[in-house]
Amino acid sequence: MPASRTSRLSVRASPDELVRWNHIARSHGHVTTSDWIRSLLTSAELSGDDGSPISDELRRLRTQLSRVGNNLNQLAHSANCGDAVHCGSVLDEIETLIHRLDRILSRSRKNPSSRTAYRTCDTTVTLH
Structure with a gap:
């Protein structure tokens, strides 16, 4: 069971970006955009991507x-x-x-x- 999520990370987006990100998240099999972004951050961390x-x-x-x-x-x-x-x-x-x-x-x-x-x-x- 994942740890309780008590902290919040916010990203501002234009309406067009939000629509595009929602579409991309769903097309990659994620239920929510936050789930997709969480997986991106985790995979970048695990891969050692220096950005x-x-x-x-x-x-x-x-x-x-x-x-x-x-x-x-x-x-x-x-x-x-x-x-x-x-x-x-x-x-x-x-x-x-x-x-x-x-x-x-x-x-x-x-x-x-x-x-x-x-x-x-x-x-x-x-x-x-």
Whole structure:
């Protein structure tokens, strides 16, 4: 039986936020929004989440994805010119970024993504 709840924690919300939070709580199987928030706080405490903003992580990922996109454009240009293209390291970097993004997303929702990364080319591709 849980300890008696005699203390109160209050959070101010706009009417739109409250509606959205109620909807999210119910969609995750919680009877009340306070039950959902309690579970979020408990899971953050148990996981040792330091509360670093997800937006900072997403900005870093976006920068890395931009670099990967630039590398892919260079590989495509080389392939169109008939050069041998070595894309293994770029695909490895893409796969790493996908896994990082999945970890971030799994922290922000109850059911983590079941996405699987697929390789679509060999390490060396020669186009003529």
